[in-house]
Amino acid sequence: MTDPICFYYGNGKLTELAGYPRVVLQPEFYKPEEIAFLKERGVQTLGYLTLSEDQGPPAVWQRAEKNPDWGGSFVHVGHPEWVAHVVGQARDAMAAGFDGLFLDTLNVELTYPEDVPHLLTLVAAIRAEAKPAYMLANRGFGMLPRLAELVDGVVFESFSARWTDDGYAPWPADVLEFHAQIAEQLLQLQLDLYALDYADTPGLTDFAVRRAHQFGMQCVVSDRALSRV
Template structure:
């Protein structure tokens, strides 16, 4: 029996990935032949796409600030050159054989709220130009309710558990869990596919995350900080 979803940012492992209905992969790590094989096995593949951070070389759309955890440069989302860059990445992923796209780095409502309208337009451009079979948004709660009209599903990353540093994992404190529960209740009313991605290094924490996700209608996948486990 297949499982609903997996996130894997390594390469290969086609047999293990074949156990899932939907898998999120790094677009550059898989060939067309590998994607075709997964499709033949009934697996839908989503290519990773960052919409507000850029890990590439210095570019005119970069802001001076960088993500302190991952090192990518924050961008001016509405810069037409960034829009063209992202749409090109999306089109190339779809041409390569991905079923759809996983839209990451959508949480800019606190740092760059002025870019939220630009981000909605960017998602709409990706939908129109790349024509993905499925769009899965990572969080993006500051874009609701408009986001619900543009995507097919929402992932609640770190819904119940988190990585504290590079080696330690823990459940969220009670007040954060309550806040996340309120957001999850809102998501339930949008008619979208709902998923949770949590981080754990032991069975007890993983079981807690999966049980809690089920309470809110979410399929849960548990991994490590760098998504190297299947």
């Protein structure tokens, strides 16, 4: 059975991607005619956007601190030039033919909680730019329930399983319980719900899929680099 969605951060593989109902892609890796190829085959394409981290060259909106896992610079989310930059990326993705957007790096309540209001304002600006396009948020729990009014779905990344320095593993029991509490909140909202978990064995994959289904989420399991199709 085909997964309900594919998160693929590589390029190409159009034939394989055409087998999914919905795909999340990096816009810079795909030409408009490639997006059109997928749309003609009934695939809903979502363009990736990062809202609180920047992988680009030094810029006025960047903070000195970087994400230790991926190396991108944290940003001042409310900086006017950052807002214009991200909204411009959203506009470009829609102009290239994407059906919607996938909003990533929304967990600012864990790093710079003072930026939560600015992030909500940025999501609202993207919503206004892209409406009525489909919008899918990755986590963003610090913005609930307001976030639910601005997006169509939420992805609970690493709901049950995670990548570590030594491979892949389930979360400890206390984290699983905390995640379950958040999942219960999500079930009260009128949103499409997905779990995106990381695993490399059948046992861990089965654990993640079964647990996601218990909380009303469709589950996708991939690797750390999201390179599986």
